[in-house]
Amino acid sequence: MIIDPVEVLKKTKTSGQLLPTGVPSKVPLPTVVPNPVDYQVVSETGTRTLWVVFIVMVISSAVFAGLSWRVPVSKRLYHVITTLITIFAAISYFAMATGHGVGVNHIKIRHSHQHVPDTFSYVDRQVFWARYVDWSVTTPLLLLDLSLLAGLNGAHILIAIVADIIMILTGLFAAFGSEGTPQKWGWYTIACIAYLVVVWHLAVNGRAQAQAKSQQVASFFLAIAGFTIVVWTAYPIVWGVADGARHLSVDGEIIAYAVLDILAKPVFGTWLIITHQKIPETNIDLGGFWSNGLNREGALRLDDDGA
Template sequence: MEGYYDVYKKVPPYAPTATSTAVPLPTVTHAPPQFEHITSEGHHALWVVFVLMLLSTIAFIVFSWKVAIPGRLLHQLMTYIALTSTISYYVMVTGGGWSFHPIWATEEHRHDIPDTHHLVLRQVFWVRYIDWLVTTPLILFALGALSGLSGSNILNTIVANVTMNLTGLFGAYTCRGKYKPGWYAMSWVAFIAVVWNLASNARATAQRRGSAKVYNPLAIYTIAVWIGYLVIWGVSDLSRTLSPDGEVIGFGILDLLAKPVFGLWLLFSYRKVREADVHVDGAWAEGFGHREGLLRVGGEREEDA
C-alpha cells in the first residue's frame, strides 16, 4: 500500500484497517485482498511517454502545415493518432482512467491439501482500450490507403481489429481467471484476420499499385509490434506474471513504436515513391460548397440553366 500512496496520495479502497481483537467468540476471518498497482516507477514511465507523445503530436501538426490539403491525409491521420494517445496518457498520469479489478486467484497445493483462494485487486487502465479503439483503426486506414486497398477490405480489417481490442478489454475485466484464456484466444483469432488482410490482400494491391516498396516494411513492422501487445497482455492481465509497473513500461514502449515511430517512418518514406502518394481531391480539398458541375433536380447542369 505504500507504493500506492506514493503515487495517488491516498490509501487504496478496501484497504484493511485495524480492528479490535477483543471478540467474545472465535471467528473465521478472510485474508485481506492483495493489491497489484503501479508504483512511482510506473508513474514516471507514464510521464515520459506522455511527453514524447505530446512532442510527436506537435511535430505531426507542423509537418501537416507544410503539405497541400490534397496530399495531407496521411499527415492528419498521424496527427490524430498521436493526439489521442497524448490525451490518454495525460489521463493516466493525472490519476484517472483506471479501476481496481477483482480476481479470484487459486493456489494449488500438494499432498491432499485443499486449494486456497484469495482476492486480488489489480489495477487496470481501461483508458488504454479507448485509445486503441480510436488509434488502431486509423493506423489500419493509413496502411490501407497507402497500399490502395479497397474500402470493403479496409472495413473488414478495421472490424477485426475492433474485435481484437474489445475481447482484450472483456478479458481484462473477467473476474474468473479460468475464462480469461477464452478471451485471449478470441483476440488472437481477430488478430490473425488483421494479419491476413495486411499480408495478403493489401500486399497484393500494393504490388499492383507500385507502392510495395514503402508498404511492405511498414506492414511487417506493424504486425511485429502488435504481436508485442498480445504478448504483454498475456503475461500481465492473463497470467499476472508481469507487474503493473512492467505492464506500463511494456505498453508504453509499444505505443511509442506503434504511433510516433510508425508515423515518422511513414511520412518520410512514402514521399520517395511516387506510386505511394495518397492524393485526395474533390470535397476533401475544395469543400462541399464547390458548385461547378452540380445537377439540378430536373437533371440539367446548373451552368446550362
C-alpha cells in the first residue's frame, strides 16, 4: 500500500498529534542582558580643537611678551601677568591634546520601575582635569589684573582670589562626583556661591575703587570687568550642561570651553594691554626690587648702626 505523505500531514493537523521528527524541539532560554555602558570620550574633532587652542595660546604668549619689551621694566606688570596666563593655558591645552591630564568618571545611573526591580546603566565620561589645574592658576592671575586696574586693597584681592580657587577646586570635585547623591550638585552649589563672592568684589568694590581714580579708568574697568563676568558666567552653564547633566558631548564641551578660554585670555589680555597703554592712570610704577633687584644701596651696614 502506498502512503501519501500529504494525507498523513492533513490527518495529523486535524488530530492535534505531532509526528516524531527525531530532533528535539528548541526551547528559548531566558537571556541575561548586561548593563550597558555609554562611553563618552573625545573624538578627532575634539583633539583638533585642543591643538588649535594650544597654537592660539602660544602665539598670544609670544605677542604679549613682545609688547612687554616696548615698555620699561617698571611698567611691565600687566604684560607679565597676562603673558603668564596664556603660557599656563598653552601648557594645559598641550597636555589635553596629547592625552594627558585626562581621567574617567565612572557614573552609575539607577532606573526605577513600578513592577520590576530597578535597573542600572553606566556612563564612562572623560574629565579633563588639566583644565581645572589651568583655571586654578590663570583665573587668580586674571583677577589680579582686574584688581590692580581698579586699585583694590590687599584684603579684597586676597578674598577674591581665595574664593576663586575654592570655585575651581569644588568644580573639579563636582566633575568626579557620584550620580544620584547630594555630593555632585553640592560641590557645584559651593562653586557657584564662591563665584558670587568674586563677582561681588569686582562689581561693587572694584567699581568703587576704579571711580576714585578717574572717569576714564572707571569706564574701562566697567567694560572689561563686565566682559569678564559675562564670559565667566558661561563656564558654570557649560559645566551644568556637559559634566553635570551630560546633555553635551565631550567634543561639544571641548569646543564650548575653547571659545570661552580664547575670549577670557587672549582677547582679554589684548584688550587690557592695548587700552592700558592709552590711559596713564592705570600705570603701576614698580621700582626697587622689581626693576633694579637687590643692590648695595639698600644693604644694611654695621657702620650705620654705630657699631
